[in-house]
Amino acid sequence: MTSLRRFLIISVLSALMLVNFIAALHGYRSSMLEAENLFDQKLSEMAAQFAAMPLPNVESPPSADDEQMVFQIFSGEGKLLWRSVHAPAQIISEVPGFGEHNFNDYRWRTLSYLNPNSGRRVVVAERVDQRYRLAESVILESVVPVVLVLPVAGILIWLIIGHGLSSLGVLAGILRRKSPDDFGAIRVDGAPxxxxxxxxxxxxxxxxxxxxxxxxxxxxxxxxxxxxxxxxxxxxxxxxxxxxxxxxxxxxxxxxxxxxxxxxxxxxxxxxxxTTPDHYPAKFEKISLRSLARDAIAERYADCAAKQQTIELAGDAVTVDGDRFALGILLQNLVNNASKYTQQGGRIELRTEVKTSEVWLTVADNGPGISAEAKSRVFERFYRLGGDRHSSGASGCGLGLSIVEHIAELHGAKIVMKSGLQSRGLAVSIVFPASLRSDKALTPNAKAKKALGTSREGEQA
Structure with a gap:
């Protein structure tokens, strides 16, 4: 069951419709029996009136009357004394009491009544189809509202069940708003x-x-x-x-x-x-990625110089909202990895730039690179490409990129891995969302000045 509310509404409406149907069916049958009794009582009263009333002194039938109800009056000797226009000349029913007979192409409900005082026999008849039509019209007028009220009942049930399940929604909202490091007890006021x-x-x-x-x-x-x-x-x-x-x-x-x-x-x-995002006390501030990258180069310059590697800083001067300590650790790990696995005399480049409102921080090298299969595993803890027998001979513990991933997640950034410099090596890019970019409001002149200043910088070690 995918929806508790849908299940409850369908179940309640189905039960309500079933009960209403059974009640309507029972009511219909009871009402039809009651209507039959009323119509029969009406025939009895008519027969008694005809038996007691004086007969007109005429030899021909009376003028045309209601063709849905007919009568016959016979003497004690069986002679027809009077009849309605649509009644047959022959006696309809000789058996005393109620019955049903066919004549004039219709089915009729009949009553044969013998007056004990005058010996006169009166036969009255009423068309069955008209009786049922009249009875059904009366009954349907009481049943139809019950059927029409079902949509209204469905809406009311929807609202009532929704109100009853609102506590579940409140509980879900509380759990959804909980931060990853919040393990405090939850409380729902007025919970059922x-x-x-x-x-x-x-x-x-x-x-x-x-x-x-x-x-x-x-x-x-x-x-x-x-x-x-x-x-x-x-x-x-x-x-x-x-x-x-x-x-x-x-x-x-x-x-x-x-x-x-x-x-x-x-x-x-x-x-x-x-640096685990769940409990790292991040303090976001405006940070110049170019300045932070310059500090990372200075921090790792001795390692690069020992291997006669060239390390450069290029791109735009961009500013983001981030945690200075965490981003510093991220850059140091990326630069350390690039220097460690790039060959003697290799080249490393740090680049900061803006692409489609996103801020890209890239550390690229022209080293041996890694395979596409290994890219899916390099963020695993303690995983090292080639283990301790990597061709570079560099030692490591396999936690550097796991830390980078933590810090990227802390800033809501994504990690993109591509080929490095000259289509060789590896380029690791940290893509910060546009919401973290803190220089979005710069005027065109200010941006032009920044671009001009950037173009004059050629920092190379």
Whole structure:
């Protein structure tokens, strides 16, 4: 059943129509029997009047009368004394009492009455079809309103059921407006008794979810945080051990690399937890993406210089409403990934631009790129292309793009992945919706000045 309201209305209307039909049928039959009795009583009264009235002194039948009702009057010896124009000359019924006979091409209800005082026999007859027509017209006048009132009843039932189910709509609205991190108990004022078990079950489920999320949050945050201390201690001991081991020890170098990788993993886990849209305390403000991109380049410049890579900043100076810390982490992860997986002497480009009112932030490189199949998995946690045996030899934990996805979701942005520079490598674009663009109200002159200023910039490292 797709609609509870539709089910209730159809069921109630069907039951109402069935009851009305049965009641109308019973009423019709009862009314027809009552009408038959009334018509028969009328025939009895007419027969008694004819039997008691004096006969006219005429030898021919009376003038034309109502052809729907006829009469005959016979003497005690069976001689026809008087009849109506449409009555036959022969006696219609010799059997005393009511009966039905055919004559003049119609079916007639007859009554043969014998007056015990005068010995006179009176036969009166009435057409059956006229009796039924008259009775049905009277009965239908009382049945038709019952049928016509059904649409009105349907509208009233619709409104009544809608009012009765309004609490469900209120409950659905409360649940729909709840934020993802709101696990507080819900309350519906004036909720009917039947809805209380549902509300109690939902509140119980919210309570269990809140406890579950809190346990997961504490575990991931506490585990990553607690790991910082022993890692820092290990780094300190490694620094002290360098003086005791021969210069260039391979074991020491490998151990240092692994500890750095572990520290990076812990930091990424903390960032992944902190940037989860459900509980990240975002503080949106007007941010220049170009300025933020310049800071990200400065942050990662040493890594790019170590690999003799060229990193550029191009495009327009655009401003968006966003969280500065989160967008900074997003850019650092994208630039770090591009530098890490681009070959020695490669090229990386950061571009900010406006396309059809949307703001595009793109980090592109001319490295090896990734396959179409891998693009669908790179946002999975701890997934690394090629695992630890990637051709670049770069270490990683597979959380960078998961963090990027969290931050994009926090800003309502979408992620587009295409081929990178010179149709090689990878280009990751963060597309911010037009609603986040904070420079929409710029005048044409202001935009022209911005474009002129942008065209003069040629930042290259």
């Amino acid at each position: 008794v039947e809805l209380l078990p549902v509300i109690q079950s939902v509140n119980s489920m919210l309570s269990r979810l809140s406890a579950s999320f809190e346990r997961e949050r504490r575990f991931s945050a506490d585990a990553a945080h607690e790991l910082r201390t022993p890692i820092s201690a290990i780094k300190m001991h490694l620094h002290n051990v360098r003086d005791e081991l021969p210069n260039g020890s391979d074991s020491l170098r490998s151990l240092t690399k692994d500890v750095d990788r572990l520290a990076h993993l812990v930091e990424q886990m903390l960032l992944l937890h902190r």
